[in-house]
Structures are given as C-alpha cells and as structure tokens.
Amino acid sequence: MDFETISYLSCEGKLSSHAPDIPSTILLKAYRVLMITRLVDERMITLQRQGTISFSLSSVGEEVCAVASAAALEFADWMYPQYREAGVMFWRGFTIQEFLHQMFGNAEDLILGRQMPNHFGSRALNVVQVSSPIGTKIPHAAGCAYAMKLQKEPTVAICYFGEGATSEGDFHVGVNFAAVRKAPAIFFCRNNGYAISTPVSRQFASDGVAPKAIGYGIPGFRVDGNDFFAVYAIVKKARQHCLEGKGPVLIEAMTYRMGAHSTSDDPSLYRLDQEVETWKTKCPILRLRRYLTLQGLWNDKKEKELIEEISNEISSAIAKAKDTALPDLTSLIEHVYFEVPEELKKQLREIKECGGSPCLS
C-alpha cells in the first residue's frame, strides 16, 4: 500500500494547479499567526534560559500543522491540542498576554498555575486543556465526537498528537471507538520524526502512521505538514467526510521538530546537525512567505513592521506577566471538590500560618 504525500506548495513558494483556492484574507491572517507563534516560541526559550520561566516547549518548524488545520475548521468545532499547538490558540484569538500569563502560571492564568507551561486551553475558545500524559486526549476526542453525533450537532472534534502517541494504547482505543461508532473525529498526527530522543525508526515497524487507518476501516491521508495549502485542504476534506456521517479520518502530517523536544532536552546527543540544516530549507513559514511575496501580497517592509509589532507586544506581555502576582494560596484547594474537605482547609491554614512554603512565598 503506497501512501503518497499530498503537497501543493513548493519550497520556492510555487503553487501546483491542483491546489485549493484559499482567500487571501485567510492566508494573511495565517501568516500573522504563524509569525506570532514563531516569535513567542523563540522568546520563551530565552526566558527559560534566563531563569524567568521554568520550562517551555516549542513548535518551531511545525507551526503550519496547527495554524492551517485550525483555519480549515469552524469555531464551534472542538479542539484537543497537544503542547505544540500554540498556533491553534492564536488562530482562535488567544492573546499573547493570555499566553504569557499561562507560561508564568500567575494569578491571571486561566487555570491559576495548576498546569505546566504550554499546557494551554480555553473554554471560551472551545479548546480543551492540554494535559501531559501522551495520547490520553485521543479517547476523549472520540467520546466528544460521538456525543456530537448523538446530539446531531453539525460539528467535529479534532485531536492533535505526535507520532510517538500512536504507540500508546489510547491511540488504538480512541481511533477504533470513533471508527466503529462513526464519530465525527479528525485524528491529526504530527509526524515530526522524534518522540523526545526516539526516532520514528524505533517507534513503529509500519510505513508511518497513515496506513494504520486501513486497520480501523477509516480513510487515512499523508500530507506535507509544512505546506499550508495541503494541510488546509485535507482538513477541510476530512471535516466534510465527518459531517456526512461517514466517521473519523486519520491524517499524518509530515514535518520536523526543528528545536529540542523541550528546554530540558539536548538533541545534539541523538541527531546530526546536517539533518536539521536540511529541514531548514523546508521551513513552513518561509514557504508561505515566498508564495505571498510572489503574489504581491507581502514584501520586506511589511515583514519588518510585523516583526517589530509582534516583538513589542511580546515584550510588554512579558513585563505584565512578570508584574502579576502568583495565584492566591487558596487556589491550591479550590475548584477540585464541591465542598472542600476539612482536612484540606486545615492544611491550608497551617501553610498560611507559617507564611507559605518556600516555593509558594
């Protein structure tokens, strides 16, 4: 079984005649969101190295997977991102400031620092909170999609995960359940070559992820994850398939993790610089910029202004996040129980009496 990689946009920014027609308003918004995602990621790594934040995960080199797929969906569709889908948040309107508060886990963070950095989510934006255990969102998204089907809602659920997640039992459980129940779910796998230090050659014996769809009796597609047009087109097609009641779709987006897995990782220990250099030439943002430039929709002046504007916004968001207090100690025991148990209230009183623990003061 040969799974070709669907691709329309060349690295030089030339578009094939089979490419979908995407309005320039969407392309220009997407370019802006891609640049926000890239510039925020770069600054977060610097902040972590300076000791200002504890940790960060970046999506450098993979941004188009999140942004093009989000652009192809409707706002009412439910999103289940992993930690490399910051672009989904920015596409849906999460502000740089909101993102920064989450990275700092301060009192303005929507979840009051109860999660790690990059574990974003927003009820208002229909994006379910990221959680660390890999693959656990796959059955959740399947269940959510099945509920939509039962309620006859004209919406879909999309679940994002890396190729490493496909080795988890949750992948099988979720995709199989959705397939059997014909739930309107899009399973979007970013195949970025690595699960921390484990390369794909040690992840599965199959020819990647897309062929696994055959075993579940659903359509599977392999797409160039660095090509905005291809990702957009395939996700639109998958959505249509779901809404026609035909069940879920599995998408494997071929991309590359340009940076380290996280700020706690050193990729030089397990991969060659040459590999990274080769992928630099396939940068998804550069490719879209070249296309926009060839169309007369973009130029160096606009690029410079955009970078300046976003960089300034990031700087003021960092300053504000730094100035914002940490969450109140009470948040340690709130919002978990309907009625807070006496024992926990007692423990909180004790912490407050001794001035809070060193890490909370």
Ligand SMILES: Cc1ncc(C[n+]2csc(CCOP(=O)(O)OP(=O)(O)O)c2C)c(N)n1
């Ligand atoms: C169940 C589980 N096992 C292990 C980990 C540790 N861990 C965090 S990220 C990661 C790699 C995930 O790789 P992949 O799914 O390919 O996503 P990527 O980071 O490449 O985007 C691992 C093993 C975890 N968070 N959860």
Ligand SMILES: [Mg+2]
């Ligand atoms: Mg991976």
